[in-house]
Amino acid sequence: MIKRILVALDNSKFSHSVIEYSTFIAKRQDAELTALAVIDETSIEHSIGPTGIGGSYYAKELEQYLTEQTKKDLKKVLTDFKKKCNSLKIPHKAVLDIGDPAEKIFNYSIYFDLIVIGLETHFNFKVSEKPGHTLDKILNHSITPVFAVPSEYKPFKKVLIGFDGSFAAAKAIKKFIHLAIVKDLELKILIASKPKEEMDFLKENIAAYLKSYKLSNFTIDLTGADFKEVLESKYSDWADVMVMGAHSKRGLVDFLVGSTTKYIIKKGNRPVFIGL
DSSP states (O other), X not given: OOOEEEEEEOSSHHHHHHHHHHHHHHHHHXXXXXXXXXXXXXXXXXXXXXXXXXXXXXXXXXXXXXHHHHHHHHHHHHHHHHHHHHHHTOOEEEEEEEEOHHHHHHHHHTTOSEEEEESSOOTTTTTOSSOOSHHHHHHHHOSSOEEEEOSSOXXXXXXXXXXXXXXXXXXXXXXXXXXXXXXXXXXXXXXXXSOHHHHHHHHHHHHHHHHHTTOOSEEEEEESSOHHHHIIIIITTTOSEEEEEBSOSSOGGGBSTTTHHHHHHHHOSSOEEEEO
């Protein structure tokens, strides 16, 4: 069961969606939420750059100004979060911290069951319009499952699970089944790019595993085609949520079925549950 959810908020369009998905999950799971907004101290310092002796005073003034403006904006985001939680009577807490966003989220997440974060992160919003690398860093180091969400919120009912029989894929399914209330969700397990005999073996065993949890609303599809191709041609409009696993912590290119998870994250049109 999910009882404690860490909600990573920045000042971007993704934060509204993160709040909506977090509260949706919290109501289903009877969970408490902790919102964490981080002032990206490193990005602010780097944006100012090196200065000579005469410019150090003005650089410090600029750094302080950017920090205060960032704090002001993030407090407003946290206020929106608290209003939403209060309206739904969800137990919650809001935290404003300063430092490296990925490091802060990682350190807090040790004590939570799930991290909810945007598929894009903009903790560096005061100094750059480009998305940062916070999600990548979290995926490389976190021990807590991550639910990365798009900028548009949509309640979910249909879940597509990529499964190749690997330890990483099995862990992702177990994390999802153990953590989430899934009996009212429609699950589809896609087994791709394997010899027919191996896919039949995986199908038989994953079906037995799901049935042991009294789950019946699931189907298992087999295909010899590339997972990414099948996803685009057959399931692009079907799935509300994707469940994927990570083969290692060396980067997104090492995720299940090659670079598929990286591809899904980059496309950014559906939430991804990553069982770490």
